[in-house]
Amino acid sequence: MEKIGAILVIGGGIAGIQTAIDLADSGYKVYLAESTTSIGGVMSQLDKTFPTNDCAICILAPKLVQTGRHENIDILINSSIEKIEGTPGNFNVDLTQRTLLLDHNKCTGCGLCAQECPIEAIDFFNEKLSNIAAISVKFPQAVPLVFSINKEKCIGCGICKGICKAKAIDYELQNELISLNVGAVVLAIGFDEYDPTPLTQFGYGKHLNVITSIEFERILSASGPHSGLIIRPSDGIIPKKIAFLHCIGSRDRKHRIEYCSSVCCMYTAKEAVIAKEHMNIIEPTIFTMDVRAYGKDFDKYIERAKDEYGVRYIRRRISSIKEIPESKDLKVYYETGNGKIIEEIFNLVVLSVGMQPNHKAKELARKLNIQLNEYGFCKTETFAPVETSRPGFYVCGAFAAPKDIPETVIEASAAAGCVNVLLSEARNKLVSKKELPVELDVSNQPPRIGVFICHCGINIGGVVNVPSVVEYVKTLPDVVYAEDNLYTCSADTQTNIKEKIEKNQLNRVIVASCTPRTHEPLFQATIREVGLNKYLFEMVNIRDQCSWVHMHEPEEATAKAKDLLRMSVAKASQLIPLQEQEITVINKGLIIGGGVSGMSAALNLASQGFEVFLIEKEEILGGFANKIYRTLENDDIQEYLKDLIKNIENNQLIQVFKKAKINSISGYIGNFTTNVTYGNNNKNVDLEHGIIIVATGAKEYQPKEYNYGKDQRIIPQTEFENILFTTDKVKTLNSIVMIQCVGSRNEEHPYCSRVCCSEAIKNALKAKEINPNIEIMILYRDIRTYGFKEKYYNLARENRVIFIRFDEKNPPELNIKNKNLKILINAQDLGELEINPDLIVLSTGLVAPIKENEDLAKMLKVPLNEDKFFLEAHVKLRPIDFATDGIYLCGCAHSPKDLRESIAQSNGAAAQAVKILSAEKIVTSGLVATVIEENCIGCGSCLEVCQFNAIELIKTERTFEDITMTIKKSHVNPALCKGCGTCGVQCPNSTIIIKHFGFEQINAMISALLVQD
C-alpha cells in the first residue's frame, strides 16, 4: 500500500510540539491534535525550569509560535480521536473537533469579548486558583490565539457576538468530524498530576493551606493568580515557613503507585529556590526520602539550593498533617536523626505530587489497540523506547513513563526519527512549494513607502486614534501611501496590500500592528508574492507598545504610535534588498563513536538511504555495551548488540572506520570535511559530509579508593557482572558488600552517574538468584532508581538485600586485617557497623574521557561542561543539538545515561540530522553580519564571542607604498550566522555591520525620534 507523507501527532504538549516541528522540518505534513484550546501542555503552566531557572513560558513561547506558523503543521485544537484504521504507512483517522462556538479562522484573538463577558468561569490554567471570563483564551501566549466559549457557563447573552468586529462568534456552530489520511501516529498525550485527595492524612482539600506543587507553581508565576506574590490561601499572608513533602503519589505501593515520578525531587528544589528568590523571608524545608538528582548538573542544583538558598532537607516522609484551627497553620511530626519525635509548625505545606497516567490513556489505548504497562503508561521495550505495541504508532514524553522536559524533548525527536525510517519514501510528497515571481530590482529607485496600520478590531483602535496616525504618516517623507485596516493580518487584507503595492509602485512596506514575532513572516510572504524583496519590510508594534501598555492614556498612546512610525519610516527609507544564499548539502553523515548510540544513529540514517561514515577508535564496535550483559529489566544486551553490529556491517550505506582517529574537521553545516587515520596500516582519508553526530560515550571511573587494584577481592560492578554472567563463583561466596557513589557525587566528579544504583540492584538480584543464601549489603547515599526502576529496588529489598545509608562526609572505611576484608561504616540511623565480606564491589561512576573530549571539542568548536561532557545548545529544549548548526549529540557523550535513553537520543540526533540531509539546499537568512574589510584589523574579538562559529579569520595580502604584508580579515559565513549582533558589539572598530541594523538604519531611527514637531 502506498505510504502517506503525513503524520498525526496526538497531544500538543512539549513532546508533541517537538515531534511535529522535527517532522514538519523534514518534509512531512503534520496534524497536531490537541484536546484543549491551545498547545503548550503542562510546560506552559510552569514558572521556571531547573537546573537553569529559565522562565518556562519564555523558552516555550518561541516553540509555540514556530509550530503555529509552520506551513507544514495543522493544529487541530479542541479535538479528540474517534478511531484509526489501516496499516503502518497508511492510516485513516477520524477525529472530532469540538466547537468553540466561534470560527477559529476568523477570531484574531483581540480579546474584546473577554473584557465584556459578564460571566465568570473557573480558570483551569491557573489550577482553579482564579477566575476567568466564560469566553476566554487558555493563556496569553496561547497558540493558536483564539478564544472559546465555555458552554456550561455561557448564558447566551450575545454581548460578545455583538461586539466582535471579526464576526467570529457563532453559537450555532456544531462539532466537526474530520477524516485524515496519515502514514504514522505519534502519541504524546502526557500525564496527569496526582490528585492527593485520597491521601486523607495530608488533608488536601480540607486544610486550606495544604496545596499541590502545580498549584504552588502557578502561585510562583508572574502571570499566576497573585502576579507572583507568594500568599497562602487561608488568609492571604506570606507563609514564612513552607514545608514541601516529597513522594505524594509516588513510591507508594499501598496506593498502587509503585514507581518513582522522576521529576519531583528536582522541581521541588526549584520551587523552594524560586520561592526564596521571590521573598527572602521564606524558609523552605523539604521532607524527602532519597534525593533523586540524577540528571545532568542536577546534583549541583541541589547543593546550591542547600548552600546558597538555605533550603533545609530533612530525610523523613511525613505521615500526617494536623491543622491548628485558629491560625490555620499546619503541624507535622517527624523523627529526628537521634530518634526523637518532634513536632514542627509550618505556615504552608506543598505536596510534591507525582505523575499519573493521563486520565484518557485507558480509553485511548482501547480505541487505538495500544497496550499499556502495569502502571497504565504506554508499554515500550528497552531497545525500542519510542515504539508502541502497534506498528506505525509511536510514543514520546510522559505517556511512556514519568520524565522531565529534556528527556521528553529527546524522545519526541526520537519518535520523529523512527517515523522518518517508516515514511522516508513519502517525504516531500504532501508539502508543496509556492512559485514566486522574479524579484523586482528596486535598488536604484527612491524610496516609495506604503504604510498599513491595523485597528486589530478595537484592540489597538480602541486606544490609539488610528485614523489620525494614518493622516500623520502621510505627511512623512517618502511615504506615498497609507491606510488603516480593521485587521491587517486577515486574508483579504493580504490581497489588498498586494494591490496597493502594484498600484502605487511601493518599494518599501510598513505594517503597524502587533508583534513581528508572530506576524512578520506573513507580511514578508505577502510582499514577496508581488516581487518585492522580503527584507524591504518593516513592522511596528503599536499593540504591545502603545495600546496595551498605555491603555488608560489614549492621547499619549497615539502620540507614541506616531513617534514609532516616524522612526520606522526613517528606517524603511534606509532599507536595501538583501539576498539569501543557497548552500548545497552533501547528503552524507559522519558519526563519531561506534557504541550503541552511534550505531543506532547510523542505522537510522542508512535506513533512509543516507550514506554514513562511522568512526570507532577501538578495534571492535559496541563500546561500553560490550561489558554489560543484561538490563535491570533483564533484557539480553549481548544478543541485541550482536544483531546491531551485524546490521551495521551488512549495511551497504554504512562505512565503518575502526581503530580510527580524527585529525581535523573543517567546513560548516552541509559541507564538512574530516580527515581520518584508521586501521592497522594507518590509512588516511578525507571524508566529506553534511552533518556530524557526536556519540563518543563515557568511560568507567578507575577508582583510587578502597585499595582498588591491589586486592583481587575488590572489584568494580562491570567485573562483578562478568563473574555473575559467565562463572559460578558467586555460589562459593557468603557475603558481598557493594559501595555506591565511588567516583560520583564527590569533589572531583560532582555529578550523579545515574546508572550505578540500577547496576548494583541488578547485580544484587542476579547474585541472589544464583545463590539465595548469599548476604548482600549495598552501602548507599541515595538510591536513585527513578521511574519504573523503583520496582527492582523494592524487589531487592524483598529479596533481603540489605541497604545501609551513609553520609558523604563519613564514607565507609576499608581495613584489611589478616587478609580479612573489614568494612567500617557509620550508618546514619544505626551507628557504627563492622562488616566482613568476601567480596567488595565498587559501583564506579561514569566519567568523560577528558583528553579525547577536549581534543574533539576543539576540532568541532563546541563547548564542554565543567565535567567535560559535551554541552548542548540548551539544556531544556535543545538537548540533542549544539549551538553550531549541523552538529548533534547523543548517548553518554551528553551525560551518563542507560541504554534505553541512549537509543532514544541517538534516534533523536538522527531526526535532527535528517532535517539537513533531506534538504538539497539550505537557504541562509539575509539578515546576517557582514564585515567592512578595509577597517578590519583582524583582532579576532568577533571570533571569540560568536556562539555559532560563523566567523573565521582569513589571511589577505595588502600592499602599501613601501610595504607588503598579510593582514587577517574577519569573514562571516552567512550559512552559520544567526544575525544576533554580538560580533558587531564586540568589534573595536565598529566594522562589523548587522544588515538592516547598521548605523544608517539605527541613526536614521534615532534622528527621527529626536525630531521635535
Added chain:
Amino acid sequence: MNFIVEIERSKKAKLEADEFNSYLRKIYEPDLTSLLKKCYQCARCSGVCQISKVQKFTPSRIIQMILEGFEDEIIDSQVLWDCLMCNSCLQHCPKDINFADIVRIARYKMRLKDIQNLDRSIAHKGIYPLMSELMIQKNIKIERPLDWIPKDCKISEQGNILYYVGCLPFFNYEFQDSNSIAESTLKIICQLEKDPVVILKDEICCGHDLYWGQAKFEVFIELAKKNISIFEKAGITSIITACAECYRTFKIDYLNLFEDFNKKFEVKHIIEYIFDKWKQGKVQFKNPNESNDVIPFTYHDPCRLSRFLPKDNKIIEEVREIFKHLKTIGYDFKEMEHNKENSYCCGVNSWMNCNEKSKALRYKRLLEAKAVGTKMITSCPKCRMHLKCLKKDYEDFSSIEILDFSEFLVDLIKIIEPNQTVEEK
C-alpha cells in the same frame, strides 16, 4: 553617543560664557590662515608624513588649499580626521608650522559643523573618550579601581608627591596587562620615597585625547580646572606620571590654559624621576638573573616624549643615558633605524584611525625592532598597547617582548640605603 554630546552641549551653555571663551581663546585660534601664512610650499611635510606612506594624505596640499581660501572644503571633506598627529612634519618644517595644532583646531571646527560620523571612527566604540567626558559630570562620583596596588606599597590620599596613574586601570578591562605598568611604577616610587605616595581615588582624566583626538575643548577645559582643584585639595606639589600623553598635557597644554600651573606643580615623567635619583646616587642597576647572556634591546620613542616636547627637553637623551649604562649589567641598547625625533609612529592617535593602514605602520615598526633586539621598551602605555596588539597577530614577532619603561626597570633597580655609598662598577 550623540545624546550624551547633546546633554553635554546644553550643560555647557549654562557655563559662564565669558569664562569659557577666555579659556577657549588660549587654545583655539579660529583664523587658520594666520597660523599658516608663513608656509612657502616647500612640501617637506608631505615628504615625511607617515600616514602618506599608506594612504593618500598630503599636508602641503591641505595647507595650500586653506591659504587659497578653500578652508570650508577641507573642513567638509573631513580629511583631517585621518592625520596621525605624530608631528613628524613639524620636525622638518623650515618655517616651524605646527601642522598637528592646525589639525586640532580644524577638528574643533569640524565638530562645530556637527559632522555626524565622527563617533563611528573612534576605536573601541568610543568608550574611553566617553569615560573622560563623564568624569566632568558633577553627579557622577568617581571611584577608581585600586585593586592593582601592590600590598607592600604605602599610599595615602593626602601628601606632596602624587603618582598620577591615568587610564591604566580602565584599560585593564580590555587590555589585560595594563595594570602592570602602574604596579611597576608605583613600586619604584614607593621604594624611593620616605613618605607614602598619593594615589587619588577620585583621579580624573588629563584630557589629552579629547584635546587632540576628538577636539572636545569644552570638556578638556573642565577636566583641567577640575584636576587642578583635586590636586590642590590633596596638597600635591609634585606630579609623577609614567604616561607620555599625561606628561605632555600637564607640561605644556595645561600651561597654555593656566600660566601658573608649573609654579604650583612640578611635573616629572618616570624617566626623568629615575634619571634624577640615579644621578643623585639613590639608585643603581643590577641584573637579578645570574646568566651571562647579553640581551639586546631597543627603545621606541613615543611622539609625546620626542617630537611633542620643546627642543631643549632632555628626556630623549636621559633615557638613552640610562639604557647605555645598562650594558654593565648585560643589557645592550641598540637603536632602531628610525629613532628619537624620527621615530616611526605606532599608528593610532587618541583612539582615532585604527585600521589596516595604521596596522601597516606598526608592522614596519616591529620589523625595525626585530632587526636589532629582543626587547622593545617604550614609555607610552598606548604605544605599548598598539604594538602588542600587532605582535600577537604575527608569529614572526613572537621573539620580541614589548615592555613599558617601568616594567623593564622595576626588577633592575636597586635602591641604595641612605647609609650606603654608590659603587660604580
